[in-house]
Amino acid sequence: MPKSLAAGPRRSAVSDAYGRGRNAGMHAGYDEGYFRGKSQGIVNRVVYTPPVRDIHVLFVSSGKGFPYSPIDEAIIGTLHGMVRQVSLTDAKQDVAAEASRTRPDLVLVLDGMYLPVEQMDAVRAMDIRTAVWMTDDPYYTDMTVDWIHHYDYVFTLELNCVAHYQNLGCSQVHYLPFAAFPVHYRPIAMPGAAKRDIGFVGTAYPKRIQFFEPIMDQLMAHRTFINGNWWEKFPGYGRFNNQIEINKWMGPAETADVYNSAKIVINLHRAVDDDEINQNSGHIPAASPNPRTFEISACGTLQLCDERSDLARFYTPGVEIDTYRSQGELLEKVEYYLANDHLRKEIAHRALERTYQEHTYAHRLNTLFSVIFP
Template structure:
């Protein structure tokens, strides 16, 4: 890809002050041209309709987690996909009496998101009445001490962590399938006009201790750029007060706010949480996480370059070096930041390839179609 922008040759002679002023103007023209070119290409891809998928003549009861934000956007995405893929969807949550609802509405399939707070006897009654049941686990492997107690109550178990498949099968589950989350295009998409946010680097996420320790090592170098960190618990970072509003503390961002920040950033860092964290995890077996988190797909769908810590299963979703960039250390991350902030064409090539693949393969419509295909063939 080449945007064929050529800086004009300035007239000579110029004073040093005139040269500096002209150089600044030309750099501004080039930056604006590059951004316009990228957003134009993204707009073309964004305008393409999603591949049509078969509509199954089934009635699905979808059971939301009932936990509110940040789970509610996942519910919105799943429901929107199911409404495209089935003839009828009934939406409820774990606080309702599913047995009574099923007795009145007669669903063919009950899909439960998370399911941590759902009374298991209700699932047992539904299964006993011949209704198929499925659970889509949202936080594997971080809470497997809890999920191991509920998975055997379902006909189908879907997990977003590849390393949990054998774990659940070992418990006696007959139908365990790998189904990572995806992206809901109504939530995450590029800003196709000039972005109101202009950042070099963004990180959005909670301050788990592995993230705090990682960033502390390179924070002075990282913050030399126009870098902004958003999320909860960043008061754990002792240096945070030095950077004022550039390190935001204690705020959950909506998907729309997050997508806007992603799209207005040249680079977005994706640093996964650790499977070992005694403060917040309930993973006493220490099951290692190797699969990409939902942010992997959300960042790619927002039209920006993603720098992600290397995970074993990443290559099954994006090609490192072509559709995503990975790092194994803080130093490698900083080296790649320096490279891509000075090599705009290479950055844009990766952005466009990642966005195109995301639209083709990693939407919630594709994920829910995969779930229904597993159950119904």
């Protein structure tokens, strides 16, 4: 056959393939642009404006640095729009002296682990209200026994610790989970992280390694990326070293970038019976969602979260979030949502809207102030 005749069909086939690829790419780009545009529309439409109270708050940050500092930033940034005056110090400073000098209406402490109880006793002796917002319940409850009753008000992010602190003699104990800080966690029009099907951000605690080990090959068959400390302990880690970034605490900007770049983000809570790293000898069970639950949802990304009994108070499973109880169920839902893109995006948008309506730090601090200044 003459070369000219043979080349024609080949060029035609290449041209057809190019056209199909171009059309598919344009369609995918349009869908992604529409999805991200709708996410931004939700953020612009759902705006919560908390009441501004005529009070002065002295906020005592944890003094622990990262990863607690982003929570400090979230609370401080939110407080400035909610009260008349905000004064700042940290747990390593002379808090009582600062309270004596500034005479706030409330001394609000984050964590409280490093703050000497004598400091809070001195503040209370000045007839100034004191409150602590616990950051790590129930994982370090053995360490809080000796100092938790030195506050007027105790706020815990774990529902099952309310009765625990009441039994220790605390009269004012309230359930107050953490939330999303929209300055840190929000939809990003063009995330910088590489596109991924599945993302996971978190430390490789022993129980997490045990959970992921039997299914890691199946997860990594997709564009799955893991970020966090200690993942070099994962058996056979070297096989996935291009998909696992180790020994790095990720700040809010990087974390939000990862959440925004993924189709699905897995949330696997820390285990309460990881005895080699926890200090929870009473094995107080965990019922409440972790801060990541709200942060992932605030980025407008579908979240697959391991079941916790109080999760449905915040998001409706199957509607605004989805859950799993086993490795097999997690894999089934990963495959299902990767194959059902429209449903994945619908659930992600509903979670985003619910988060901005109910689960920001402004909502939480308004609840806190309503308890202390009824």
